[in-house]
Amino acid sequence: MSAVPTFGGVPRVNLIPRSELDRRERAATARGWVWGVLGALLAALALIAGAMAISWAADQRLAAEQARTNTLLTELAALSDVSGALAAERELTDFRTQAMGSDFAWAPVIDEVRAALPVGVELVGFALTTGGVPQGEDPALEVGLTGSLTLSSPNAIDIAQTVRALRDRAGIAEADGRLVSTSQQSVGAYTYELSVTFDQSIYSGRFAAAEGGE
Structure with missing residues (x-):
């Protein structure tokens, strides 16, 4: 092929x-x-x-x-x-x-004084000065009200016992007294003047600064 x-x-x-x-x-x-x-x-x-x-x-x-x-x-x-x-x-x-800061009600203060007085003795006058604004934590240690009280009695009273009774009342830090005058010609012949000091527990605290500085 x-x-x-x-x-x-x-x-x-x-x-x-x-x-x-x-x-x-x-x-x-x-x-x-x-x-x-x-x-x-x-x-x-x-x-x-x-x-x-x-x-x-x-x-x-x-x-x-x-x-x-x-x-x-x-x-x-x-x-x-x-x-x-x-x-x-x-x-x-x-x-x-x-x-x-020193706001308080007068009625309770006067009631405390009257509650300590003997029967028949009347509170006829007072000259009291308000203390300062609260500064400490214990109001019982600070002066809240100080001055004098004038008492009238138809009979002679034991002024020492009356002073002790005043010192036992709430809010009263100190009290002392003396006979001012006597008279035999009228009812309320015996007049006594007492010095008295209330502590700051009588303050109402209504206007105190709130805690925290508010």
């Missing part, structure tokens, strides 16, 4: 000039550069747009915070009158505490 030659296909010949091939290559390269530049421009524009969006959002937040700050300042300004009123109230409260 004889061998038959095999051909790979129809032969082809590239008839395009070399210059045309070079031109096409340069055009493809140029297009690549153009697309690359456009891509870079688009990326730059995207970055710029993102930065502008972030900046705009930050400006919006800043504007919102500034508006909130202005609102708070306005509210604080509106509350300045309230603050002034509270300060004035504190000053007045402090003044009242100092001015009325």
Whole structure:
């Protein structure tokens, strides 16, 4: 058997000039550069747009915070009158505490004195001076009221026993007495003057400063 030659296909010949091939290559390269530049421009524009969006959002937040700050300042300004009123109230409260710290009721004080007097003896006068504002923790150790009492009796009394009875009454820290005058021509002939000191337990405490400085 004889061998038959095999051909790979129809032969082809590239008839395009070399210059045309070079031109096409340069055009493809140029297009690549153009697309690359456009891509870079688009990326730059995207970055710029993102930065502008972030900046705009930050400006919006800043504007919102500034508006909130202005609102708070306005509210604080509106509350300045309230603050002034509270300060004035504190000053007045402090003044009242100092001015009325020695407040007390007279009736209980007089009742304590009368309860210690013998039968038939009357309290006919007194000259008492209020003590100072409480300074210590124990009111029984501070002077609250001091002065003199005038008693009248139709009969002579045991002044020492009367003084001891006064000293035993609540709120009375000290007492002493003497016979001032006598008379045989009228009822209530015997007049006695007693010195007396009350402690600060007689104070009402209604205007004392509250605990905590309020």
